[in-house]
Amino acid sequence: MEEPRTGVYVCNCGTNIAKVVDCDAVADSAAQLPGVVVARSYKYMCSNPGQEMIAQDIEEHALERVVVAACSPRMHEPTFRRALQTAGLNPYFLEMANIREQVSWVHDDGAVATQKAKALVHAAVNRVVHHEPLDRMSVDMCPNTLIIGGGIAGMTAALEFAGAGKQVYLVEKLDHLGGNLARVDLTAPYLDSARDIIADRITRVTDNEHIDVMLDAQVQSLDGFVGNFKATIRRETGLEGDGPTVSVDVGSVVVCTGYKEFDASRVTHYGYGKLPNVITSFEFERMLHEGRVETKEGRLPQYVAIIHCVGSRSPEFHAYCSRVCCMTALKYAREVKSALPKSYVSDIYVDMHAFGKGMEDFYRRSAEIKTLFLMYERGEPPVIRRADPDDDCEMLIEVHEQLSGEVIEIPADLVILMVGMEAREDSGEVARLVNISRDKDGWFIESHPKLDPVATTTEGVYIAGTCAAPKDIPDTVAQARAAAGRILGKIARGKIDIDAVYAEVDEDKCSGCRVCNELCPYVAIEYDAETRRSHVISALCKACGACVAACPSGAIKARHFTDEQIFAQIEGVLA
Amino acid sequence: MAIRANPKLIDELEPYGAEDVVKCYHCGNCSAVCPFSKQPYVFPRKPMRFLQMGLEEKLKSELDPWLCYYCGQCSDQCPRDAEPGETMMSLRRWLTSRYDWTGISRLFYKSWRFEVGAVILVALLTVIGFLTFGFSQGNIDHYDGPNAFLPSSSIHIFDWGLAVVLLALLLSNAARMWWFTTGRDKSLRVPLGAYVTKAYLLPVHFFTQKRYSQCEHKSPWAIHLALVLSYVTMLVLIMFFLRDMASGPAVDWRVHVFGYLATVGLVVSTVVFLRRRIRKSATQYKHSHESDWIFLILLLAVAVTGILQHILHRSDLGLEANMMYVTHLALVVPMLVLEVPFSKWSHLAYRPLAMYLADVRAVALERREPASEPAGELRTA
Numbered sequence: 012m013e014e015p016r017t018g019v020y021v022c023n024c025g026t027n028i029a030k031v032v033d034c035d036a037v038a039d040s041a042a043q044l045p046g047v048v049v050a051r052s053y054k055y056m057c058s059n060p061g062q063e064m065i066a067q068d069i070e071e072h073a074l075e076r077v078v079v080a081a082c083s084p085r086m087h088e089p090t091f092r093r094a095l096q097t098a099g100l101n102p103y104f105l106e107m108a109n110i111r112e113q114v115s116w117v118h119d120d121g122a123v124a125t126q127k128a129k130a131l132v133h134a135a136v137n138r139v140v141h142h143e144p145l146d147r148m149s150v151d152m153c154p155n156t157l158i159i160g161g162g163i164a165g166m167t168a169a170l171e172f173a174g175a176g177k178q179v180y181l182v183e184k185l186d187h188l189g190g191n192l193a194r195v196d197l198t199a200p201y202l203d204s205a206r207d208i209i210a211d212r213i214t215r216v217t218d219n220e221h222i223d224v225m226l227d228a229q230v231q232s233l234d235g236f237v238g239n240f241k242a243t244i245r246r247e248t249g250l251e252g253d254g255p256t257v258s259v260d261v262g263s264v265v266v267c268t269g270y271k272e273f274d275a276s277r278v279t280h281y282g283y284g285k286l287p288n289v290i291t292s293f294e295f296e297r298m299l300h301e302g303r304v305e306t307k308e309g310r311l312p313q314y315v316a317i318i319h320c321v322g323s324r325s326p327e328f329h330a331y332c333s334r335v336c337c338m339t340a341l342k343y344a345r346e347v348k349s350a351l352p353k354s355y356v357s358d359i360y361v362d363m364h365a366f367g368k369g370m371e372d373f374y375r376r377s378a379e380i381k382t383l384f385l386m387y388e389r390g391e392p393p394v395i396r397r398a399d400p401d402d403d404c405e406m407l408i409e410v411h412e413q414l415s416g417e418v419i420e421i422p423a424d425l426v427i428l429m430v431g432m433e434a435r436e437d438s439g440e441v442a443r444l445v446n447i448s449r450d451k452d453g454w455f456i457e458s459h460p461k462l463d464p465v466a467t468t469t470e471g472v473y474i475a476g477t478c479a480a481p482k483d484i485p486d487t488v489a490q491a492r493a494a495a496g497r498i499l500g501k502i503a504r505g506k507i508d509i510d511a512v513y514a515e516v517d518e519d520k521c522s523g524c525r526v527c528n529e530l531c532p533y534v535a536i537e538y539d540a541e542t543r544r545s546h547v548i549s550a551l552c553k554a555c556g557a558c559v560a561a562c563p564s565g566a567i568k569a570r571h572f573t574d575e576q577i578f579a580q581i582e583g584v585l586a
Numbered sequence: 587m588a589i590r591a592n593p594k595l596i597d598e599l600e601p602y603g604a605e606d607v608v609k610c611y612h613c614g615n616c617s618a619v620c621p622f623s624k625q626p627y628v629f630p631r632k633p634m635r636f637l638q639m640g641l642e643e644k645l646k647s648e649l650d651p652w653l654c655y656y657c658g659q660c661s662d663q664c665p666r667d668a669e670p671g672e673t674m675m676s677l678r679r680w681l682t683s684r685y686d687w688t689g690i691s692r693l694f695y696k697s698w699r700f701e702v703g704a705v706i707l708v709a710l711l712t713v714i715g716f717l718t719f720g721f722s723q724g725n726i727d728h729y730d731g732p733n734a735f736l737p738s739s740s741i742h743i744f745d746w747g748l749a750v751v752l753l754a755l756l757l758s759n760a761a762r763m764w765w766f767t768t769g770r771d772k773s774l775r776v777p778l779g780a781y782v783t784k785a786y787l788l789p790v791h792f793f794t795q796k797r798y799s800q801c802e803h804k805s806p807w808a809i810h811l812a813l814v815l816s817y818v819t820m821l822v823l824i825m826f827f828l829r830d831m832a833s834g835p836a837v838d839w840r841v842h843v844f845g846y847l848a849t850v851g852l853v854v855s856t857v858v859f860l861r862r863r864i865r866k867s868a869t870q871y872k873h874s875h876e877s878d879w880i881f882l883i884l885l886l887a888v889a890v891t892g893i894l895q896h897i898l899h900r901s902d903l904g905l906e907a908n909m910m911y912v913t914h915l916a917l918v919v920p921m922l923v924l925e926v927p928f929s930k931w932s933h934l935a936y937r938p939l940a941m942y943l944a945d946v947r948a949v950a951l952e953r954r955e956p957a958s959e960p961a962g963e964l965r966t967a
Contacts, residue, residue, distance in 0.1 A: 314593065355593035363611075374611075375666060381608045383593050383638060409588050414612045415635045417644075420588040 014046030015075035017136055018068045021128075022056035022081035024111055031115040033125040037080060040129045044136045048072050057087050065091070066098035074100070076139040080108040080132045101144035103511060103571060108135040134583030141576045145511035150550055152238040153262035154502045156495075157182065159230055159441065160267035162190020163484060164476030164491040166212045168265050171495030173221035177502060180259050181216065182225045182244055188213045190269050191477075196299035197346065198484060199338035200373030208484075231256060233445050236535075236550040237471030238262045238507045263471045263498040266455060267491065268441055270432040270477040273322030273329070280394045281318065281428055288312070288405060289395060289426040291321075292339060304350040304425075306405070312354060312424035314404050315347045318393060319360040323431030323481075325389060329452060333431035333481040337364045340429050341377040348380050357383045357421050359393055359410055367483065385421060386413040395426060432481040445472045446534055454480045465494040468553070469533065470507075473497065512571040513552035514559055518544045520566035527558035527567065592640030599637060601696045602683075603875045604676035610634050610668035616660035621800065626951050627653050627944060630660055630670035633677055646684050646766045649947070651677040652933075652940030657801040658869025672873045679875065682932050684766070685759040691928040698876030701929065705880065708920035716912050727904040730834055735908040736915075738832035745824060748922060755927035756935050763936060768943050773954070780949040784942055791938040793818075806870070809855045813885075814934070816851025819844055820892075835900050845896070852889035856882050881930040884921045891917055 019041035023029035034052040042050035049072050055061050056079055068074055077100070079091050084107040092102035108131040118124040154177050158165045161183030172179045187193070188209075195205040216222050227247040234241050240261045248254035275283040275291045283289050287307040290298075298304055306312055317340045323333040337360065344356045358377075363384070365374040378384065387393055391411040398407045404422030412419050434453025435441075442449050447467040448456045455474045458466040465473050473494040476487040501507055516527075516536075523543040527536050535551035536558060538544075547558070547567075559569045596608060610631075617623045617631040629650035636644045654674040661671040683691040694701040720726060720735040728734050768776060790796060795814060798807040823831055823845055830841040860882050862871040891914035898907035925931035 357593065375609065378609050378611065378666070381596060383591075383596075384611070385591075385639070407590075412639065415632070415639060415641070417639075417641065418588045419591045419639060419641070421591045421639075422593070 015140060016048045016073055017044075017046045017076040017078060017139060018065065018072060018074045019044075019047055019050040019078045019132060019136065020056050020061070020065060020080065021050070021052040021110070021132070022061070022079065023052060023054045024082060024115075025054065028081070028111050028115040031118060031121050031124045032110055032128045033121065034128075036125055037110070037128045037132055041078070041080075041132045041136065044133060046076070046140065047136060048074070056081050057090050062090070062094040062097075065094050069095070069098040069100055075104065076142065077105050078108060078132065078135040078139055079105065080110045080128065080135065082111040083107075083109050083113075103145040104139065104142050106135040106139035106142065108132045130584050130586070133586050134580045137583030137586075138576050138580040141573065141579050142571070143573075145570060147511045148509045148549060149506040150236075150238050150509060152501050152505055152507050153240070153260050154178065155180065155259065155261045156498055157230070157233075157240070157242050157259065157261040157264045158267060159264065159445075160190065160269055160476075160478070161185075161188040161216075161224070161226075162267060162269045162476065163192045163209065163212070164267035164269070164478075164487045165190070165265070166216045167488050167491035168267065168475060168495045169216055169222050170212065170219070171492055172499065173216075173219045175499050175502075176221060177499070179222045180225065180242070180244065180261065181222055182228045182230055184227070184229055186227050188216060188224065188226070191272075192484065194293055194296055196296050197342060199335075199342040200367075200369040202342065202345070225257075227254075230444055233264065236548055237469075237509075238501070238550070240264060240471065262502065263473065264445055265473045265475055265491070265494045265498070266441060266445060266447070266478055267474075267476050268435060268438065268478040270481065271435045273333075273430040273433050275321055275428045275430050277328065278321055278392075278428075280392060281321065281426070282395050283428060286395060286397065286406060286426070288424060289428065291428050291430045292336070292343070293430070295343060295427045299346055299350075304347060306425055310424070311351055314355050314357070314422040315351075315425045315427070316357045316359060316406075316408055316421060316423035317343055317427045317429060318408075319358070319429045320389070321428040321430045322433065324361060325392075329431055329433060331452060331481065332364060334364065334366075335481065335483045336429035336431060338367070338370055338373060338483070340427075341373055341382070343427055344377050344382040345380060348382075355381075355383065355422075357385055357408075357423070359385045359387060359408065359421070361387060361389055367485065383421075385410050385419070387411055388413055395423070398422065432477060435478070438478065441478075445469065447472055447474065454478070465490050465497060470550070507550075509550045510554070512554040512569075513549040514547045514554060514556070514567050514569045515549075516544065516546050517566045517568065518542070518546065520564045521545055521562075522564050522566070524563060526561050526563065530557050530561050532557065589641055589644070592642060595640030595642055596638060599676055599680055602676040602679040603873060604637060604673050604680075606667060606669040607634050607637055607673045607676075608668075609666040610638065610664075610670070610673075611666055613665060615663045615665065616670040619659050619663045620654070621657075621659070621802070622653055622655070622797070626948060629654060630674050634668070634670060634673050637673065637677065645677065646681070647771065648677070648681075649767050649940045649944045650674075651681060652937055653797075653944060655798045655801055655806075656870040657803065657806075659802070661869045669873065671870060675870075675873070675875075678933065678936075679877065679930075681763075682929070682936065685763045685932075685936070686928055687758065687762060688755075688928070690924075691932075694924070694929050695875075695877060698880065701877065701880055701924070704924055705884070705920040708923055709916040712916045712919040713912055716915055720908070720912075726908050729899045729904045729907045729911070730832055734832075735904075736911055738829045741832075742828045745828065748919070749825065752922060752926050756932065759927060759932065760935050760939055763939060764943060767940075768947055774947065774950045775953070776946055776950040777953070780946045784945045784949070787942045787945055788938050791941040792934075797941060803868075809858050812851045813855035813859075816848040816855065819848040820852070823848070835902055837900060842896075849889050849893045852885060853893075856886040856889065860886065877930050881925055884917060884925065888914065888917045888921055 021034045021038045023034050038050040038052040041047055049068050053061055088107055091105050095105050096102045110128040114124050114128045156172050156179050158169050158181045161181055169179045169181045192205050193209050198205050228244050231243040231245045242261055243256050243258050245256045246254040272293055319340055322328045340358055344358055347356050365371045387410050394409045395406050398404050404424055406423045407420045408423055409420050438453045446469045450456050455478050457464045465475055467474055475490040475494045521544045525538055527545055528538050533551050533553050535548045536545050554569055556569050559567045614631050617628055623629050627650050633648050633650050651674045656671045656675055658671050661669050679695050683695050724735040725733040726735045795811045827841050830838055863874045866872045895907055895910035895914050898910050
């Protein structure tokens with residue numbers, strides 16, 4: 012068999028690769044390989060001139076295969092596949108050799124690194140010979156959307172869909188909409204009323220003909236795949252327990268299940284639950300809602316202390332920052348001062364995170380109203396004790412104050428603990444239900460933290476708001492709208508492309524043992540009881556290869572990862 | 587042992603001029619830009635922090651405010667407009683009120699009405715006293731000679747009496763300053779020798795304002811030095827040469843030439859300072875406390891009435907010269923009695939004393955924990 016005509020392109024990645032690897036030598040060695048008709052080294056292959064170079068060579072040299080030795084395929088495989096497609100070549104006739112992450116970034120010795128790069132290129136050239144032209148499939152997209160969670164994120168997303176005339180099923184576990192935001196009085200930094208923000212949305216959501224609001228309801232199961240899900244929703248009917256279930260067809264799911272607040276009683280040195288006037292931020296919100304800032308005994312506090320990072324940024328509890336507490340604390344300082352102008356507010360913080368629009372200004376104004384900012388170190392949190400009878404305060408807070416280097420005691424009559432956000436206790440259940448993953452803290456994991464923050468690894472399932480990580484209202488709303496935008500784009504197309512790389516069961520070979528059924532992490536393999544054969548739902552398959560390796564009959568083949576291709580690649584590395 | 591913070595102190599400092607210290611978020615730019623901020627005296631950030639937290643005793647122990655000459659660079663650099671320079675100025679006012687054991691200083695700084703009222707009251711009593719005295723033994727048409735309305739010998743006795751009282755007040759306040767900043771610190775074992783070997787710093791700083799001269803802009807120092815030297819000259823003339831000053835009507839150049847120079851120095855320096863404060867021409871002149879105005883106006887008025895009285899006397903206008911003399915005394919007495927021990931004038935003692943104590947303390951600190959930087963005069967010089 013004559014080798015297909017192959018082009019090899021070695022990227023310098025500026026100096027990222029070239030400073031360790033002799034790229035010209037790699038190209039020269041590749042040029043000697045069978046089938047290689049052109050081999051080049053270039054500064055930035057991913058740039059437009061780089062891509063045009065490939066397209067031009069495909070035409071001039073009638074290339075049938077392309078190997079790009081550059082960064083990780085996670086980074087630029089889609090870029091180069093597009094380049095092939097533009098030049099009229101099947102995009103799957105591309106193979107990438109990762110000579111950046113796997114070579115230049117991890118080796119110092121140029122000679123050895125160059126040797127390794129040559130071997131990886133050889134492997135890629137060997138492999139690409141066996142590539143097959145693959146076609147992407149497309150499936151119909153159901154225009155309905157299921158939204159789980161009726162907080163600010165869920166309601167915002169629902170209104171986006173409804174505005175586009177698309178049907179939404181909004182499922183809320185509680186008997187009312189609004190989520191955690193409904194428990195908040197004013198919002199930082201502009202001191203808008205949360206109630207106004209929420210009330211308006213609740214009315215619009217409830218009255219909208221396109222939004223089917225299901226209160227006291229939970230999603231019981233979700234089957235199918237992107238564009239074609241079937242969700243079963245159970246409504247609670249009170250004491251009876253399980254109520255009636257409804258089944259709906261949806262094309263996408265947006266998970267907006269939010270957060271729960273940290274349990275302050277887990278921190279012992281603050282005496283929460285023992286000292287009556289040590290309260291959490293949400294308890295203080297309730298006070299503000301009721302319009303009375305006072306101690307449990309009904310007295311007006313002279314000294315109010317606010318302690319940051321309760322449960323957050325601590326090695327014992329949660330290592331992450333809950334993002335909203337700093338500005339909420341400043342909001343409290345202002346609300347206390349406005350309710351009790353003669354009071355003294357101490358704000359006991361670790362670092363002041365004033366990262367958003369208008370927040371630095373908010374911080375400055377909070378200082379101007381004489382908030383006393385005291386800085387403690389994470390390892391040395393404040394300790395609260397009861398004051399002596401002759402003190403003019405109820406409690407004393409000992410702080411190892413960082414900006415002065417002094418150990419001080421600050422008087423307090425009311426202490427507000429800024430409790431952080433944590434993943435809801437049912438987040439694991441939700442993750443299993445919609446087949447998405449959680450990080451070590453229980454937050455849902457996005458497809459890419461920067462470039463794809465609302466999608467998940469399960470296509471058709473999106474996450475928005477604080478179920479993914481702590482965030483403030485603007486970010487939550489932005490994510491909800493982003494998820495809706497992503498889905499509406501797909502609905503507008505009517506069809507969804509499915510990657511051509513997936514596993515296939517040769518049903519003639521399948522013995523119906525169902526080993527693969529349990530193994531598949533994406534629940535992409537279905538067993539047909541009638542034919543007693545398993546088959547892969549290609550839209551759900553992520554081509555991880557677990558079933559391919561496990562199948563005792565060798566009945567499963569992974570497209571684009573055939574045995575032939577892998578063996579050729581290994582031979583190339585070892586050559 | 588934890589120190590009790592007092593969130594109310596910041597309210598107490600407000601009438602002293604420290605309104606903007608609340609804005610400080612401790613970036614430390616002020617201490618970095620300050621040419622005088624060096625170990626072990628790092629300011630203004632640290633005293634600002636003590637003030638925000640209300641660590642009253644810590645603040646009372648601080649010499650730092652006196653080591654600042656308010657060039658204003660810190661306030662110019664402040665990203666939050668927390669006015670560190672003005673905060674240091676306010677702390678000097680507040681410390682003055684803490685050193686004063688009578689409590690009068692506190693009343694003056696907290697209420698300008700009280701201070702002005704006290705000045706007027708003392709002025710009236712002075713007028714009544716000297717008129718009664720004058721009419722009881724002299725002739726209002728005679729300025730000098732045997733029938734003089736206010737004979738220089740009597741005034742000389744009065745001056746010395748006043749000086750003893752004022753010195754006693756000032757010294758007792760200065761002793762309290764020593765106690766707060768140096769004496770009471772048990773951990774600080776100041777070697778007695780240090781007090782002796784560093785004593786030369788007191789006259790050096792008093793007569794040269796040496797440290798002030800190290801600020802970037804020299805003109806405030808030059809004018810301030812002119813004011814100090816003029817004042818000292820006048821003080822020496824009055825305390826030791828009053829009889830020659832008051833004799834006449836011929837001009838005794840051996841004495842009067844110094845009087846003229848001192849008067850010109852006082853008038854020019856006070857007018858320049860007043861103009862700068864009115865025009866807010868530089869950062870350090872932007873925030874004027876009432877006590878600053880009262881002091882400068884009194885000093886200018888004293889200088890002007892002094893020279894007018896002199897001119898009237900030389901013009902042989904006995905009645906007018908005597909009336910101007912009484913007016914002059916009605917300004918001098920409140921200035922000395924009220925301003926020297928209780929208000930802005932007291933810094934003539936506290937400043938050089940602070941420079942001296944700062945070096946003395948530095949020696950003790952050096953012995954306690956030897957630092958990499960050299961100790962001694964380098965601290966304040």
